[in-house]
Amino acid sequence: MIADQRLNEILQIMSQKEFVEVEDLAARMKVSSMTIRRDLQKLSDMGMVRRQYGGASLVTDAQLENDYSSKKVKNQTTKQKLAQIALKQIHKNDIIYLDAGTTIFELASILNSRQNLTVITNDILIATDLCKRDINTILLGGTIQKATLVTIGSSTLDSLQDFRVTSSFLGASAISTAFDVLSPTVDKAHLKKIAMQIAQKTYLMVDSSKFNNYALQKFANLSDFTGVITDRKFSQAERSKLDSLYINILDTV
Structure with missing residues (x-):
């Protein structure tokens, strides 16, 4: 092993x-x-x-989750660059799922340029921001996690699996050296899996700090995504591995 x-x-x-x-x-x-x-x-x-x-x-799960306000200011410029790349994958009349998190929030904040969008999310702050800008928004119900202001639990999972979306945009807590994509809690991993299953296309948005790290629960591999949006500068060996697995990198370089 x-x-x-x-x-x-x-x-x-x-x-x-x-x-x-x-x-x-x-x-x-x-x-x-x-x-x-x-x-x-x-x-x-x-x-x-x-x-x-x-x-x-x-x-514990509560300790594993960083407070939302502290995460929002970390690598914010990079997250904004990732959001601009993600925006290119969204078109008029799309129905999209936005995962919770500060990287995805940066994408949500620039969606005004896309007409007649419908957005599904479990992130309360994202939903609140979208509603202020007259974007059709569906907030998934469930138990509110106070540290990160998201809904989670069986009700959230049940409601999401009945939707069908054009694209899902997901974040992650960590990506291992084997390119496994990881989440800090089992509930969040399950929700991300469903978000991938209901989507025609799925995109992962992660900055370089998430690579070569670990979290509790695997929910995917980089090879499972339509595209991986990142600022990571991969080594030649990593590039060869990415190519062998047909992983599509949409980078900021």
Whole structure:
């Protein structure tokens, strides 16, 4: 098992248990205790687990989610460039799904140039902003997550799966070295999967800071998207891998 897969499996195991022991993880994965300690330290450095004597515990969903206001100002210029690329994929009369998040918010803020759009979203701030600008908006119901001001839960999932859209625009918390696309919570991963299933085309919008990172739940691979909108400057080796997987990169370069 390669390191990338091992880290994801550790997170999956920890999502089911309050505390995991180093020796237990080593036995499950057939690697040395030293290897597991290094893995846990890497996850701890990324703020995803808390090291404890003999093992580690998973940081809770609430702790994994950064406060919305702090995320909004991070890499804002880059997010605006990504939004301009995404806008080119949207046309008059489209029905689109906008994922929650500050990168997607930048796209929502420039939709006025597209006539007769219908937008579906679970992001309360996006929905509020669109309504102010007379854009036909559908806000998915559900439980409100206070830290990020989005709706989430079974009601949100049920309502979204009945829609059909021209395009879905999604964000992500992290992208692994294997180009797996990750979300910090199971509920959000499920919602993103449905958003991909109901769309004719799906686009991922991620800045370079999301690459070579980890989060709890995989919901896709870069190869599953119609296009990946990013400012990431890929190495030659990464470009070769992207080409071999037929991943379409729409970059800001």
